Amino acid sequence: MDIMADNVTSATIERKPKVVARDVNVYYGEKHALKGVSIDIPEKSVTAFIGPSGCGKSTFLRCINRMNDTISTARIEGKIEIDGKDIYDPALDVVQLRARVGMVFQKPNPFPKSIYENVVYGPRIHGIARSKSDLDEIVVSSLQKAGLYEEVKDRLDDSGTSLSGGQQQRLCIARAIAVGPEVILMDEPCSALDPIATARIEELIDELRSNFTIIIVTHSMQQAARVSQKTAFFHLGVLVEEGPTDQIFTKPRDKRTQDYITGRFG
Amino acid sequence: MAEHTVRSYDQELKMLAGKIAEMGGLAEGLVADSVTALVRMDTALAQKVILTDVRLDRLQREVEEKAILIIAKRQPMAMDLREIVAALRISNDLERVGDMAKNIGKRVIAINTNFGAKKLVIGVEHLADIALEQLKDVLDAFTARDDERALQVRKRDDEIDALYTSLFRELLTYMMEDPRNITICTHLLFCAKNIERIGDHATNIAETVHYVVTGEQLIEDRPKGDTSHLVSVEPAD
Numbered sequence: 001m002d003i004m005a006d007n008v009t010s011a012t013i014e015r016k017p018k019v020v021a022r023d024v025n026v027y028y029g030e031k032h033a034l035k036g037v038s039i040d041i042p043e044k045s046v047t048a049f050i051g052p053s054g055c056g057k058s059t060f061l062r063c064i065n066r067m068n069d070t071i072s073t074a075r076i077e078g079k080i081e082i083d084g085k086d087i088y089d090p091a092l093d094v095v096q097l098r099a100r101v102g103m104v105f106q107k108p109n110p111f112p113k114s115i116y117e118n119v120v121y122g123p124r125i126h127g128i129a130r131s132k133s134d135l136d137e138i139v140v141s142s143l144q145k146a147g148l149y150e151e152v153k154d155r156l157d158d159s160g161t162s163l164s165g166g167q168q169q170r171l172c173i174a175r176a177i178a179v180g181p182e183v184i185l186m187d188e189p190c191s192a193l194d195p196i197a198t199a200r201i202e203e204l205i206d207e208l209r210s211n212f213t214i215i216i217v218t219h220s221m222q223q224a225a226r227v228s229q230k231t232a233f234f235h236l237g238v239l240v241e242e243g244p245t246d247q248i249f250t251k252p253r254d255k256r257t258q259d260y261i262t263g264r265f266g
Numbered sequence: 267m268a269e270h271t272v273r274s275y276d277q278e279l280k281m282l283a284g285k286i287a288e289m290g291g292l293a294e295g296l297v298a299d300s301v302t303a304l305v306r307m308d309t310a311l312a313q314k315v316i317l318t319d320v321r322l323d324r325l326q327r328e329v330e331e332k333a334i335l336i337i338a339k340r341q342p343m344a345m346d347l348r349e350i351v352a353a354l355r356i357s358n359d360l361e362r363v364g365d366m367a368k369n370i371g372k373r374v375i376a377i378n379t380n381f382g383a384k385k386l387v388i389g390v391e392h393l394a395d396i397a398l399e400q401l402k403d404v405l406d407a408f409t410a411r412d413d414e415r416a417l418q419v420r421k422r423d424d425e426i427d428a429l430y431t432s433l434f435r436e437l438l439t440y441m442m443e444d445p446r447n448i449t450i451c452t453h454l455l456f457c458a459k460n461i462e463r464i465g466d467h468a469t470n471i472a473e474t475v476h477y478v479v480t481g482e483q484l485i486e487d488r489p490k491g492d493t494s495h496l497v498s499v500e501p502a503d
Contacts, residue, residue: 250344250481251481252344257344262345
């Protein structure tokens with residue numbers, strides 16, 4: 001009930017756009033993977049991208065921290081701005097961008113290092129903190145924000161890979177938070193987790209949105225309905241419909257959205 | 267509307283819609299029979315109405331159980347979700363309509379006299395004709411998912427209300443004319459109130475049809491013509 005009420009409020013309060021995309025096209029070689037996507041992502045809220053496999057939602061997500069740069073055949077046209085600054089500006093430092101735009105992946109991928117080292121890795125290479133006490137503080141606050149601290153505080157020297165799947169994913173979220181990002185991209189963060197671990201991540205996402213702009217790609221429509229305030233539906237590389245989550249899931253305007261979310265897609 | 271990838275889901279929704287159709291037919295029949303029983307003072311028919319209402323109650327429980335099960339199993343969204351919410355609401359309205367008809371049946375058995383009844387019953391019969399028409403119309407609107415037709419039904423409810431108010435006044439007058447009319451007129455007054463309520467349920471269903479079709483709740487006030495709470499008739503000297 002609370003979540004529903006919350007969705008209504010966030011739908012009525014217009015939030016400032018954090019990420020603005022205009023006419024974004026992505027090609028993988030000959031394949032036109034994303035076709036003219038324009039969307040505003042509101043700050044400090046959760047935006048969900050849904051759609052069938054191969055619809056372009058992950059491709060678009062990867063544009064937002066320029067992960068597609070690592071794919072040699074990928075070509076991107078159009079404009080993506082964060083806080084009004086073009087992120088494809090040649091003068092822009094991509095490493096700095098990725099510190100501002102963190103990412104959490106489908107499968108938890110902690111470094112084969114201690115829990116402590118997993119969290120401090122980013123802050124250290126970005127030169128955010130150098131002294132032991134600063135790093136200690138970052139570890140504690142990041143793990144707390146990721147809802148993992150109480151479970152691991154007595155074994156920070158244990159390997160990150162020794163944790164359970166859900167704990168590993170929260171460690172990855174702590175690692176992303178540690179460098180103080182503004183935007184967190186999540187690419188199906190719960191698809192490898194059991195329902196309890198999933199519920200904990202969803203709870204965490206709900207807490208994080210007061211401080212971060214979160215964009216989540218998910219195959220679970222229920223998850224999108226539960227955690228997000230805004231939902232965008234992609235199909236065949238096109239952004240078909242976007243709007244307040246409660247509207248998309250109760251009265252979508254486009255027939256394709258309706259067919260997809262009600263399970264009528266061929 | 268295309269079919270679901272999971273075909274058993276379609277069958278479940280179809281079954282739910284079928285049960286609502288069955289309830290609608292049954293409720294219409296009960297109202298018609300109860301009024302016929304009243305007009306003819308036919309206690310056997312009245313008894314039948316009372317017994318048949320049990321079927322409507324049972325169907326309503328079935329719809330509720332089915333709907334809950336579908337929600338639990340399928341986590342319905344959008345149009346499907348609205349269909350299921352509509353089935354729950356409409357089955358409630360129809361179950362209440364059955365109760366109203368049953369109550370009329372009980373009163374027929376209680377009145378059980380032909381003393382002056384014909385003249386007094388005509389107004390109630392007329393009211394019932396309009397209410398039945400409304401019920402029939404709104405159920406057709408639901409079957410056809412016809413928002414326009416449903417809105418027409420909703421608009422017409424004030425006719426029933428106005429007629430009920432005038433009937434109220436008329437029955438009071440009869441009671442004053444001859445105290446021997448009081449028993450039957452009081453029963454008829456409750457019968458008329460029951461029928462007026464049936465009209466209200468038809469209006470509820472019309473609002474549900476609007477919700478199913480558009481996804482919007484009707485928020486503006488519905489037309490109201492029932493001013494019987496303001497009526498007072500003074501005895502002539």
